Amino acid sequence: MKLYSTKSPNKFVSLKEAVLNGLPADNGLYMPLDFAPLPNTFFENITQYSFQEMSFEVCKHFLKGAIPQADLKAIIFDALNFDVPLVRLNDHQYILELFHGDTLAFKDFGARFMSRLLSYFTKDDNEDLVILVATSGDTGSAVARGFYEVDGIRVVVLFPEGRVSELQQRQMTTLGKNITPLSIKGSFDDCQRLVKEAFLDASLHQKLRLTSANSINIARLIPQMLYYFETYRQFQSKGMDTSKLVFSVPSGNFGNLTAGLFAKTLGLPVYQFVASVNDNDVFYQYLQTGEYKPYASKQTISNAMDVGKPSNFARIIDLCSTWNNVKDEIKGFTVNEEETKEQIKSTFSKFNYTACPHTAVGIEGLNRFSQAEGECLGVVLSTAHPAKFKSVVDETLNADINLPNRLEVLKEKQQNYQTMSPAFEDFKSFLMNF
Numbered sequence: 001m002k003l004y005s006t007k008s009p010n011k012f013v014s015l016k017e018a019v020l021n022g023l024p025a026d027n028g029l030y031m032p033l034d035f036a037p038l039p040n041t042f043f044e045n046i047t048q049y050s051f052q053e054m055s056f057e058v059c060k061h062f063l064k065g066a067i068p069q070a071d072l073k074a075i076i077f078d079a080l081n082f083d084v085p086l087v088r089l090n091d092h093q094y095i096l097e098l099f100h101g102d103t104l105a106f107k108d109f110g111a112r113f114m115s116r117l118l119s120y121f122t123k124d125d126n127e128d129l130v131i132l133v134a135t136s137g138d139t140g141s142a143v144a145r146g147f148y149e150v151d152g153i154r155v156v157v158l159f160p161e162g163r164v165s166e167l168q169q170r171q172m173t174t175l176g177k178n179i180t181p182l183s184i185k186g187s188f189d190d191c192q193r194l195v196k197e198a199f200l201d202a203s204l205h206q207k208l209r210l211t212s213a214n215s216i217n218i219a220r221l222i223p224q225m226l227y228y229f230e231t232y233r234q235f236q237s238k239g240m241d242t243s244k245l246v247f248s249v250p251s252g253n254f255g256n257l258t259a260g261l262f263a264k265t266l267g268l269p270v271y272q273f274v275a276s277v278n279d280n281d282v283f284y285q286y287l288q289t290g291e292y293k294p295y296a297s298k299q300t301i302s303n304a305m306d307v308g309k310p311s312n313f314a315r316i317i318d319l320c321s322t323w324n325n326v327k328d329e330i331k332g333f334t335v336n337e338e339e340t341k342e343q344i345k346s347t348f349s350k351f352n353y354t355a356c357p358h359t360a361v362g363i364e365g366l367n368r369f370s371q372a373e374g375e376c377l378g379v380v381l382s383t384a385h386p387a388k389f390k391s392v393v394d395e396t397l398n399a400d401i402n403l404p405n406r407l408e409v410l411k412e413k414q415q416n417y418q419t420m421s422p423a424f425e426d427f428k429s430f431l432m433n434f
């Protein structure tokens with residue numbers, strides 16, 4: 001498998017280099033060169049596979065010898081060890097529940113796969129690898145959990161002080177061992193900037209072997225393609241008509257949606273992608289005007305999507321080339337706080353289904369798409385378990401939803417973390433002594 005940087009399309013690296021570097025030195029993003037579609041036989045036989053077997057077939061084709069088949073199979077079967085239920089609301093609306101992993105959010109897919117890939121690629125090295133990850137909540141907890149106690153890897157997680165939910169924070173700050181959490185006095189964008197600056201800093205690179213686990217790392221996007229195929233597999237297994245398959249993707253950094261575009265480019269028959277965003281609408285505005293104008297993020301109840309400068313934007317442009325193509329591939333909807341809460345309520349009253357705020361944004365986006373474009377086979381990616389956002393969901397539904405046991409036990413554990421200013425010098429001196 002060969003990859004290039006979006007800023008140097010003629011220079012290639014291996015999958016190992018791309019995964020270990022995280023970000024190319026020219027500040028672009030790594031992209032796979034070859035998107036040859038999967039063979040027809042794969043789609044004809046898809047119902048005969050399990051989720052893991054199908055995932056192995058997709059990765060074998062896409063990664064083209066970057067990892068020997070037996071090792072790849074072991075990584076996939078170990079990383080993707082949880083269910084991906086497709087829940088029916090009605091004939092035109094389904095919810096793909098991506099929250100059945102360790103930290104109850106879809107980021108477990110990327111984190112578990114990436115940790116095993118990194119550990120595989122560095123198994124013969126002496127020096128520790130240091131993973132830097134900026135989080136608005138869910139990435140940090142998934143990465144911390146996914147890399148916990150993985151040999152040869154240390155993780156530094158940066159989260160914005162007071163802007164992640166208590167449970168998200170506890171998922172990052174109660175592990176210890178090879179996981180170091182930093183509470184940054186700033187926004188998610190500050191955290192993301194600190195990580196980016198660290199990667200571009202030559203003296204830090206000399207001192208530490210750094211890599212990133214944000215959705216800029218290509219290793220996270222690979223497993224995220226797989227549940228788009230899984231949706232198709234489950235519909236095909238039920239003999240359903242998938243000719244108007246629409247995915248509504250609650251989006252922040254657009255890693256999830258980019259992975260969907262990857263799947264489509266590999267031949268998955270997707271009729272339409274819908275980008276559902278909250279008040280952080282920079283991508284929505286881009287779709288309307290053709291102008292991309294990043295701005296500081298705003299805080300919302302769907303906080304994992306509070307992103308003012310989506311980090312995968314360059315990948316979407318690279319794949320689609322022009323604004324017109326982007327507009328064809330992706331329809332956008334922006335959903336405000338009130339509308340999100342209304343949707344949590346009406347999804348519960350109509351379907352007896354409890355949606356987290358991000359999922360509710362996705363459901364609202366799908367509804368608006370169907371109103372505008374007619375009925376389809378709509379699938380909303382449900383990115384987190386509602387209990388991860390218990391206070392908002394409880395308040396909105398006037399309820400007291402149950403915490404799954406995995407979250408309940410966190411309340412008893414001791415938190416350990418440092419607080420830090422958003423100035424790069426402070427972060428740098430911390431890393432120089434790490």
Ligand SMILES: *Cc1c(COP(=O)(O)O)cnc(C)c1O
Binds near residue numbers: 252256
């Ligand atoms: C990260 C996250 C999102 C946004 O995903 P992107 O890939 O950054 O667009 C949506 N919902 C939840 C719960 C998340 O954790």
